[in-house]
Amino acid sequence: MHQKILIADFGSQYTQLIARRIRELNVYCEIHPFHHFPVLTDDVKGIILSGSPSSVRDADSPKFDLSGIRGKVPVLGVCYGAQLMANNNGGEVLPSKIREYGRAHLVTIDSSSELFADIRPESTVWMSHGDTIAKVPSNFKIVASTPDVKVAAYKIAEEATYGIQFHPEVTHSEDGKTLLKNFLVNICKCRQDWNPASFVQETISSLKKTLGDDQVVLGLSGGVDSSVAAVLLHQAIGKTFIAFS
Amino acid sequence: MIRCWIRTATWDLISQVWMPRPNFIQHSTVLPILNKNVKQSVARLSKCSIANLTRIKDVKWLAQGTIYPDVIESVSVKGPSATIKSHHNVGGLPDKMKLKIVEPLNTLFKDEVRLVGAQLNIDPAILNRHPFPGPGLAIRILGEITPDKVQIVQDADEIFISSLKRENLYNTVWQAGVILLPVQSVGVMGDERTYEKAVCLRAVQSVDGMTADWCHLPHTFLAKVSNDIINKVKGINRVVYDISSKPPATIEWE
Numbered sequence: 001m002h003q004k005i006l007i008a009d010f011g012s013q014y015t016q017l018i019a020r021r022i023r024e025l026n027v028y029c030e031i032h033p034f035h036h037f038p039v040l041t042d043d044v045k046g047i048i049l050s051g052s053p054s055s056v057r058d059a060d061s062p063k064f065d066l067s068g069i070r071g072k073v074p075v076l077g078v079c080y081g082a083q084l085m086a087n088n089n090g091g092e093v094l095p096s097k098i099r100e101y102g103r104a105h106l107v108t109i110d111s112s113s114e115l116f117a118d119i120r121p122e123s124t125v126w127m128s129h130g131d132t133i134a135k136v137p138s139n140f141k142i143v144a145s146t147p148d149v150k151v152a153a154y155k156i157a158e159e160a161t162y163g164i165q166f167h168p169e170v171t172h173s174e175d176g177k178t179l180l181k182n183f184l185v186n187i188c189k190c191r192q193d194w195n196p197a198s199f200v201q202e203t204i205s206s207l208k209k210t211l212g213d214d215q216v217v218l219g220l221s222g223g224v225d226s227s228v229a230a231v232l233l234h235q236a237i238g239k240t241f242i243a244f245s
Numbered sequence: 246m247i248r249c250w251i252r253t254a255t256w257d258l259i260s261q262v263w264m265p266r267p268n269f270i271q272h273s274t275v276l277p278i279l280n281k282n283v284k285q286s287v288a289r290l291s292k293c294s295i296a297n298l299t300r301i302k303d304v305k306w307l308a309q310g311t312i313y314p315d316v317i318e319s320v321s322v323k324g325p326s327a328t329i330k331s332h333h334n335v336g337g338l339p340d341k342m343k344l345k346i347v348e349p350l351n352t353l354f355k356d357e358v359r360l361v362g363a364q365l366n367i368d369p370a371i372l373n374r375h376p377f378p379g380p381g382l383a384i385r386i387l388g389e390i391t392p393d394k395v396q397i398v399q400d401a402d403e404i405f406i407s408s409l410k411r412e413n414l415y416n417t418v419w420q421a422g423v424i425l426l427p428v429q430s431v432g433v434m435g436d437e438r439t440y441e442k443a444v445c446l447r448a449v450q451s452v453d454g455m456t457a458d459w460c461h462l463p464h465t466f467l468a469k470v471s472n473d474i475i476n477k478v479k480g481i482n483r484v485v486y487d488i489s490s491k492p493p494a495t496i497e498w499e
Contacts, residue, residue: 028352199361200361200364217306
């Protein structure tokens with residue numbers, strides 16, 4: 001299996017964008033709903049917790065057991081994901097006095113933070129939240145702030161667990177891609193070797209293993225997806241593959 | 246005609262990496278991939294077609310071109326957002342077909358599929374095609390599906406799509422197609438009154454298929470396509486144009 005990042009989806013409109021950005025950085029990732037999250041395997045290099053339309057203060061908000069992952073692999077909580085970790089560990093999440101949607105500027109950045117390497121001071125970030133982290137637990141270290149949001153980013157001491165209030169996956173966050181790259185490469189140690197060529201190679205070898213000498217049919221609509229699937233299958237299993245249209 | 250297109254074009258363009266000659270099943274542009282509404286008809290058509298082909302008697306797997314957004318749509322946090330419409334590419338088969346499903350592209354986004362296609366040296370003419378519904382033109386036939394209706398939709402679709410290409414409009418449209426409506430209406434052709442079927446032209450602009458707006462195609466173009474379809478496709482005496490966006494409508498009608 002290719003090394004991968006798992007994204008726990010709490011229902012944010014931006015979850016798929018996180019996945020897109022990660023893949024643009026040549027790292028393979030998968031989105032899984034928070035309530036059907038897979039057990040960690042060796043190929044998982046890091047976990048991202050998505051945002052959510054819910055508030056951690058709501059009784060029916062999405063719950064997530066972090067005990068199985070924290071400290072085992074690097075974790076990055078985005079918006080709701082960051083609030084969830086703060087809330088679960090004795091921090092305080094409150095409704096923002098000013099609901100913050102849109103652009104904001106990072107005013108202070110802990111330059112020693114691996115997550116913020118090469119990120120410019122004053123960098124524009126995209127905010128979209130009604131709640132804010134009012135107080136962090138004592139072992140959480142604040143690593144970035146904006147004029148309105150004191151806890152724009154934190155790191156938990158002694159572990160590679162981070163939380164950010166803004167959305168790096170949105171293109172309006174100027175250095176968002178750099179931040180994601182820092183997380184993937186510097187912190188999770190991903191190789192950035194997932195690309196069309198590696199996909200083709202790995203898929204063909206796994207199809208060979210799964211299908212063996214079995215006969216396979218494919219309905220070929222003539223569209224992009226079925227055409228590409230047909231060529232892949234043909235390359236994998238050759239004469240036991242039949243496409244029809 | 247679309248069937249012929251697939252036969253020749255797929256041939257010419259993919260054949261360099263394909264078998265000497267795949268087995269074609271004449272009337273099953275439709276696939277046994279399930280949209281609840283067409284499930285019965287499609288399964289029946291496929292079953293009888295597959296039965297004619299002794300070569301695939303022992304088939305164990307059905308491969309599908311399912312891509313990642315189809316998978317994500319089906320397991321979202323707040324329940325299946327795909328309840329809007331049963332998705333063509335996700336779902337089981339009728340039990341008695343006893344086929345296992347293999348989906349080699351189910352981790353890829355659409356543009357990644359195109360990149361993988363380019364990696365496999367598939368011709369850009371195929372890679373840049375409009376999205377095409379998984380069950381084929383079957384979902385563009387409202388009501389019972391018959392070989393005659395499939396033929397009508399194939400012929401009308403061929404006229405619409407080739408006209409878009411001829412007028413250099415194809416690449417300005419995200420997706421286009423023809424829907425066969427389950428109504429008949431009165432017409433006059435020559436000296437005779439007719440009572441025949443109507444087709445609807447659909448053409449939309451979109452970035453990712455999640456939202457879409459109808460295309461403002463030139464009236465002269467629409468007039469020409471309408472004329473061609475009514476003159477050349479037997480059984481059609483009326484052509485209409487869909488001017489709904491998504492939401493509240495959807496791109497396909499089923």
